[in-house]
Amino acid sequence: MDEQPVLDPLAGLRAAGDPDTDVYLTGTVFLDIIFTGLDRAPVRGTETWARGMGSSPGGIANMATALARLGLRTTLAAAFGDDVYGDYCWDSLRDGEGIDLTPSRRIPGWHSPVTVSMAYEGERTMVSHGHRAPPPEGAVPACPPPARAAVAALGHRSESQEGDWIADAAASGTRIFADVGWDDSGRWDPADLDALRHCAAFLPNAEEAMRYTRADSPREAARRLAELVPVAVVTLGAEGACAVDSSTGETAEVPALLVETLDPTGAGDVFVAGFLTGSLAGWRLADRLAFASLCAALSVQEFGGSLSAPGWTEIAGWWEQAKAYAGRSGGRPAEREALVRYGFLEDLLPTGTRPWPLRRAVPTVGFRPAPRPPDAPGE
Template sequence: MDPLAALRRPDDPACDVYLTGTVFLDIIFTGLDAAPVRGTESWARGMGSSPGGVANMAAALARLGLRTSLAAAFGDDMYGDYCRDSLERGEGIDLSMSHTVPGWHSPVTVSMAYEGERTMVSHGHVAPPRDPALEGDRECPPRARACVASLVPGEPQEWVATAAGRGSLVFAGVGWDDSGRWDLAALPELGHCEAFLPNAAEAMRYTRTECPLRAARALAERVPLAVVTLGADGAYVADGRTGETARVPAIAVEALDTTGAGDVFTAGFLTGTLAGWPLEDRLAFAGLTAALSVQEFGGSLSAPGWPEVGAWYEGVRQYTLSPEAAAAAGQDPEALRRYAFLDALLPRCGRPGPLRRAVPTIGFRRA
């Protein structure tokens, strides 16, 4: 399904969303009864491998039908070959802005999920920059409807202003501020952003508030759309242009692995924004895609496509029609009715073949 089909014009950019960042090979262990204890051996009941890092966002966008371009470095090892093949051939992501670095090994993250949380160990080295001579006449960043940035306090990213100047809507997240300053002035790229999507803890620290809803409204004074994720309590958005706000509770699911859930949430919200959906629908869809993703291994290959969204919606129709069935399943029929906007979308959905999922190995030999 192409969620932007009705909006496309002949002079549109070839790229819907541009991203840049580091691709990791993620190795995920699930089914641990507790955190690993020093001096002991722990056995996991489940394991998966998949591209991670910025690949989580790229795959989530591509699986929702957006034309996605990723600029990243890939090692010339087997991990790098696996990640590149998974993204380019498996997900249809444009990697023409990416490059392979001879002699550079791929970054790796090992994630251990237990008790609804996860612990990660990563290893890698900064990739050498790409030779500008290899760019030729291509624009980088390319002209795109949107781009996604991960802001780092005190580390300016000039490409964000360039992308915004070329007409891209910038959607930005931010990591934990290890300096402890939590100073919005250290994020100058916010001035070029369409949407800022921190979690509740980050939003409250940056705004010096004790309520995530107040934090969102404060951030909306600096960026058009401030979206604050509230974990199990859902998400809240404030529109700085119109003053509109919306809050949508989370969908109750049993999480297998939360890796990449925030990236999938952002991809869902970005998709709805580019498609011009009402604010509450965008937020509900973002929460739905994130909820579906945590029921699979890994970040990138856990992202749902439209068939998964459709299958979920077919399953919940019975709950909206039968309060008794909803109560038995622990679902709120009123809450599920907010997804009725999917009725107009899902008849058009479809994607050939099943989606790739994370498996314990990085690949089997082909006969």
């Protein structure tokens, strides 16, 4: 197993009797195959060659990996096929990232869902294939394990609304962080967000927030959503993110960090993981928002949604570079603002530690180890 994270953001908060799990997740794990280096969108009737390719666990694995790399004890309940893709995803998450897969299941004869993602012009186009896991293996556990927090996907097609696990988990003291997917039915029915009454925070993107609230702007949408949930966070794409905490009256907004994007797959999941980490650690709203934006910005510079997620050493490396650049630039306003915005990292980040060797997306998945000849000597 890879070396463990060098920082536990909840170290000062842990006490006897706390749940073993920091964050509980459930959802679908995909095998993601990502093509990058495309000059333009594929055109019908033509063949398009990509300059880069990577494969990694995807779907709910994006968020699970991001949380684990930030030092949170993460438990995932998901179905895994018994094919080579399922083997790869299971081993990557359990052995490579230290994610607890105790409530997850291997299903004989069920093939792993697959998504092919093509990244170009800072965006992505995806094609997915898969079948719903057969019952009872595909069902969410009736009683999720005790956890500090859980992430729930809302919306009219959400599997997380099967049963009443969100309400049960919230009633037991678990803080629910909710996100939502695109409503391809076009209804955008606010009733699909009824479970927000059980949630601590809701993190949609700008388009989703405006469509559900019928608001004219993302910021107005955030204010309306804050009437339904204690903390409403709306991601604004290239503009950054904004948030409203109705329990304190606090608001915050941060601009996006300007980085070169290789692959935006999973950036939204990494953003949620960063915000959730800061929330459990008790940071102020502006710091949580800035940290989430930083995690997402670092993730888009690598292949793959899950294995692009940054660890603490990478975050510390970015902070040292930011301070050095601000010093060389003579303290221009933009650099000074960044140093102030991310100054909370100074006393948080590790120093003098050797890098944690994070796994990255691999070019191909599907090769099993060659069998040893019958007369090969034993080890």
